[in-house]
Structures are given as C-alpha cells and as structure tokens.
Amino acid sequence: MNQTTTVHERRQIYQGRAFAISVDRVTLPSGHTTDMDVVRHPGSVVLVPVTAEGDLILIRQYRYVIDRFVWELPAGTLEPGETLEAAAARECEEEIGLAPRRLERLGAFYPTPGFCDELMTFYRCTELAPPAPDSTVQPDEDEVIEPRTFSPAEVRAMIARGDILDMKTVAAMALIG
Numbered sequence: 001m002n003q004t005t006t007v008h009e010r011r012q013i014y015q016g017r018a019f020a021i022s023v024d025r026v027t028l029p030s031g032h033t034t035d036m037d038v039v040r041h042p043g044s045v046v047l048v049p050v051t052a053e054g055d056l057i058l059i060r061q062y063r064y065v066i067d068r069f070v071w072e073l074p075a076g077t078l079e080p081g082e083t084l085e086a087a088a089a090r091e092c093e094e095e096i097g098l099a100p101r102r103l104e105r106l107g108a109f110y111p112t113p114g115f116c117d118e119l120m121t122f123y124r125c126t127e128l129a130p131p132a133p134d135s136t137v138q139p140d141e142d143e144v145i146e147p148r149t150f151s152p153a154e155v156r157a158m159i160a161r162g163d164i165l166d167m168k169t170v171a172a173m174a175l176i177g
C-alpha cells in the first residue's frame with residue numbers, strides 16, 4: 001500500500017460468502033479525506049482450457065446479477081488457505097469436468113480497482129484429462145454450466161460481434177496472443 005494513505009476507520013458493513021463490504025475513512029496521498037466504499041475479495045482464478053487440438057473450452061452460464069446467459073471462460077474464487085494452482089485445478093474440474101495436468105500462469109489483473117481489490121490470476125490449462133477416480137471435486141450447486149469447444153478465431157469473432165460480454169474472457173484472449 002502507498003505509505004502516504006492514512007486509514008482512520010474501517011467499518012465493515014457486510015461479510016458475505018464471496019466478499020466483504022466496508023466503508024473506510026481515509027486520507028489519500030493527495031491529502032484529501034473521504035469515505036471509500038470498498039469490496040474486499042479473496043481473489044480468483046481464470047482458466048484458459050486448451051485442448052490437444054488447440055481449441056478453447058468456454059462455458060455458458062446464467063448470471064443472475066445481469067439476468068443473462070453469457071459465454072465466458074471458467075473461473076472461480078479462491079477458498080480459504082487454497083493456493084492459486086489448487087484453485088485453478090479445482091475450478092477447471094468443477095466447471096468443465098476435466099482435470100488439467102499442466103497449468104501455466106499467464107498474468108494477474110485487477111478487473112475493478114476503483115472499488116474492489118479482487119485480483120484475477122489467469123492460467124492456461126492443458127493436458128486435460130477425466131478426473132481421477134478418487135477425485136472429490138463436485139460441481140457447485142448454484143452453477144448451471146454448459147461447456148463447449150471453440151477455436152480461438154471463433155472466440156475472437158464472438159467478441160467482435162458482441163456475443164461475449166465478459167471482460168475476463170476478452171483479457172485472456174489478449175494474453176494468449
């Protein structure tokens with residue numbers, strides 16, 4: 001954190017399943033004192049599953065907040081104490097039903113630094129295989145997910161047409177070049 005920011009008070013308004021909300025009384029590096037509404041998030045992983053043929057696996061899922069079905073890359077929030085790699089492998093298996101034998105970190109970005117500290121870490125997932133027989137990974141009950149394979153060119157065309165509205169998916173396409 002910038003040494004010249006002073007936090008006078010942090011008032012937690014809400015602690016939910018996925019994130020917490022607080023109102024912080026702060027003096028910013030500019031010297032201005034104000035209240036900041038802050039969403040604190042444990043961080044998340046975004047997966048770019050690549051098949052042996054070089055295609056990408058996206059998922060279509062209903063997003064309640066925007067009341068739409070959207071095509072996007074699989075992703076999920078870190079669980080307490082979980083490493084990024086473990087979260088990436090778990091989410092890949094949960095959301096597309098395939099376990100990655102290889103993970104490659106592509107980068108990490110803040111999607112919404114104006115009010116949320118969520119850091120998204122992107123992984124390329126390859127050597128995808130059916131889950132181990134003793135796997136305990138289960139799909140989330142509140143997620144109804146349909147995975148499908150697309151060529152990278154198809155995904156870029158979907159972005160250009162406005163058929164992909166999810167920004168992490170657009171960012172991932174820039175990362176894989």
Ligand SMILES: [Mg+2]
Pocket residue numbers: 074075076077095143
């Ligand atoms: Mg998810």
